[in-house]
Amino acid sequence: MTTAVEPGTAIDSAYAIELRGIVKRFPGVVANDGVNLRVREGTIHAIVGENGAGKSTLMKTLYGAHQPDEGDILIHGTRRTFRSPSAAIDMGIGMVFQHFMLADNFTVWENIVLGSEPGHLRLNMRKARRRIRELSEQYGLEVDPDELVADLGVGDKQRVEILKVLYRGARILILDEPTAVLVPHEVTELFASLEQLTQQGATVIFISHKLDEVLGNADAITVIRAGKTVGEIDDPSTVTAGELAEMMVGSELPSPETREATVRDDVRLEVVGLTIESAPTGVDTVALAAGLAGGIESSGTPTSHRPLDDVSLRVHSGEIVGIAGVEGNGQTELIEAIMGLRPASGIVKVDEQDVSELSNTARRNAGIGYVAEDRQRDGMVLSMTLWENVILGHQAGDDFTHRGLIDRDAARERTRQVVEEFDVRTPGIDVSAFTLSGGNQQKLIVGREMMAKPHVLIAAHPTRGVDVGAQAVIWDILRQARSDGLATLLISADLDELIGLSDRLLVMLRGKVVAEVDPQTVTPAELGSYMTGAHQHDGRSASGSPGDGEAPA
Ligand SMILES: Nc1ncnc2c1ncn2[C@@H]1O[C@H](COP(=O)(O)OP(=O)(O)OP(=O)(O)O)[C@@H](O)[C@H]1O
Numbered sequence: 001m002t003t004a005v006e007p008g009t010a011i012d013s014a015y016a017i018e019l020r021g022i023v024k025r026f027p028g029v030v031a032n033d034g035v036n037l038r039v040r041e042g043t044i045h046a047i048v049g050e051n052g053a054g055k056s057t058l059m060k061t062l063y064g065a066h067q068p069d070e071g072d073i074l075i076h077g078t079r080r081t082f083r084s085p086s087a088a089i090d091m092g093i094g095m096v097f098q099h100f101m102l103a104d105n106f107t108v109w110e111n112i113v114l115g116s117e118p119g120h121l122r123l124n125m126r127k128a129r130r131r132i133r134e135l136s137e138q139y140g141l142e143v144d145p146d147e148l149v150a151d152l153g154v155g156d157k158q159r160v161e162i163l164k165v166l167y168r169g170a171r172i173l174i175l176d177e178p179t180a181v182l183v184p185h186e187v188t189e190l191f192a193s194l195e196q197l198t199q200q201g202a203t204v205i206f207i208s209h210k211l212d213e214v215l216g217n218a219d220a221i222t223v224i225r226a227g228k229t230v231g232e233i234d235d236p237s238t239v240t241a242g243e244l245a246e247m248m249v250g251s252e253l254p255s256p257e258t259r260e261a262t263v264r265d266d267v268r269l270e271v272v273g274l275t276i277e278s279a280p281t282g283v284d285t286v287a288l289a290a291g292l293a294g295g296i297e298s299s300g301t302p303t304s305h306r307p308l309d310d311v312s313l314r315v316h317s318g319e320i321v322g323i324a325g326v327e328g329n330g331q332t333e334l335i336e337a338i339m340g341l342r343p344a345s346g347i348v349k350v351d352e353q354d355v356s357e358l359s360n361t362a363r364r365n366a367g368i369g370y371v372a373e374d375r376q377r378d379g380m381v382l383s384m385t386l387w388e389n390v391i392l393g394h395q396a397g398d399d400f401t402h403r404g405l406i407d408r409d410a411a412r413e414r415t416r417q418v419v420e421e422f423d424v425r426t427p428g429i430d431v432s433a434f435t436l437s438g439g440n441q442q443k444l445i446v447g448r449e450m451m452a453k454p455h456v457l458i459a460a461h462p463t464r465g466v467d468v469g470a471q472a473v474i475w476d477i478l479r480q481a482r483s484d485g486l487a488t489l490l491i492s493a494d495l496d497e498l499i500g501l502s503d504r505l506l507v508m509l510r511g512k513v514v515a516e517v518d519p520q521t522v523t524p525a526e527l528g529s530y531m532t533g534a535h536q537h538d539g540r541s542a543s544g545s546p547g548d549g550e551a552p553a
């Protein structure tokens with residue numbers, strides 16, 4: 001146990017940040033159990049560890065959002081206590097959360113300035129915008145200060161969040177899973193900016209589950225397991241992803257199963273001519289992405305296409321069909337239209353039954369399982385208990401109702417099964433969902449959907465935020481369900497996941513399905529060029545004709 005020293009006391013420390021013996025307890029859980037972290041000034045430092053290991057908790061403690069029960073925070077060798085995030089910000093520490101906290105209806109510059117200069121907004125407007133331009137040029141964080149945040153893609157929003165932190169003068173930047181929502185070229189962009197930041201003296205700490213990206217970009221790595229520091233790696237070139245994973249989970253990872261075809265003849269999900277007419281106010285994310293990647297010189301052109309344009313596809317029993325695309329090209333609209341969450345014209349059939357006119361609940365009861373894109377917004381109610389979340393969306397079915405009443409015992413039993421089978425780390429099933437770590441929330445949702453034994457699964461980013469071990473488990477469960485006859489429509493920003501799981505891959509661009517590629521032969525780079533429209537495809541469009549033919553690419 002560390003003996004606390006007086007705040008303001010100078011201590012010998014060669015580090016920009018040193019956390020010594022941090023303990024943080026929550027009811028029933030010791031989230032941090034004596035964690036040590038040492039970060040050198042001007043470096044990019046990665047924190048890795050299983051879901052629930054205590055990474056976010058530790059960072060929130062450094063950021064002043066949690067008070068540690070024990071331990072010391074040393075900033076440049078001086079002990080500090082932060083009663084609140086604003087105290088941490090005053091010391092030059094800023095944090096970007098995985099869930100963006102931007103106000104959609106304000107412009108980029110308003111969001112950046114918002115809250116940092118109360119009462120003087122008008123006065124400093126010109127200065128503020130000039131400062132944003134400077135910062136954005138200095139660190140290669142391209143944004144248009146006058147654009148509305150609602151019109152931005154994920155990558156842009158993240159740049160705004162980083163600028164917001166820099167605008168407040170942060171020299172120490174904490175990023176909690178910054179790349180979970182990014183597509184590959186955005187990841188490259190992000191790390192280029194972080195590199196520039198550290199070259200100019202800033203210090204960056206980031207959390208990630210993507211071990212290759214950690215090894216490729218971090219100057220040093222700290223591994224946390226069950227609330228303790230189990231590894232400090234000063235030279236990442238001395239470890240492999242496999243070794244890191246082993247340190248994280250304390251045992252070897254299962255090797256991935258080989259793929260064998262299980263596709264059957266019966267069509268379980270059929271979508272014909274699905275269309276959403278109203279044009280969004282959004283920017284053309286394809287042009288943006290291509291622009292960022294150094295291609296087309298357009299950025300922020302308003303879209304003129306339909307959000308979802310005459311999409312037809314079929315998913316057979318025993319088949320996983322992947323949808324690849326740059327975020328904002330109709331993938332969200334497609335799955336929400338299939339789930340009855342957005343008005344759309346066209347037909348949706350499940351096991352040959354036309355469900356186009358049915359409500360979301362009725363579609364679920366017809367056999368569709370759904371892992372939503374944004375788990376906190378659409379997948380769960382954070383203030384409800386785990387078992388209440390497990391019956392969410394399934395309360396109208398037969399499983400948990402008995403003569404019209406919710407069968408609590410059945411619901412609780414199912415929750416225990418989900419927690420067990422999907423290894424959801426929690427002290428119990430009566431805690432609120434918000435107390436779960438991000439990855440454990442995700443496991444709960446995937447578990448809930450899979451345990452309901454759907455015929456069709458619509459899965460958006462099923463392993464977003466889960467650790468490598470849990471990812472392997474979820475992949476295995478999806479493959480097993482596939483060989484048992486499940487028809488899965490998979491959306492993912494993780495190209496390795498798309499390529500690794502899918503039997504067929506469709507590419508969406510500007511609301512349309514523009515190509516079908518064979519995941520057995522396509523490379524991530526090729527897939528990326530289809531996604532940005534850079535690839536010359538053979539003109540085959542899967543729209544209009546149900547896309548279940550042979551892969552032409
Ligand atoms: N506000 C809270 N109340 C109760 N328990 C909490 C709270 N926040 C976190 N915990 C618990 O603390 C532990 C560590 O959670 P934390 O969010 O730090 O994990 P993590 O390493 O960030 O995991 P992930 O990779 O899934 O994001 C978990 O067991 C979690 O359930």
Ligand SMILES: [Mg+2]
Nearest residue numbers: 055056437438
């Ligand atoms: Mg976390």
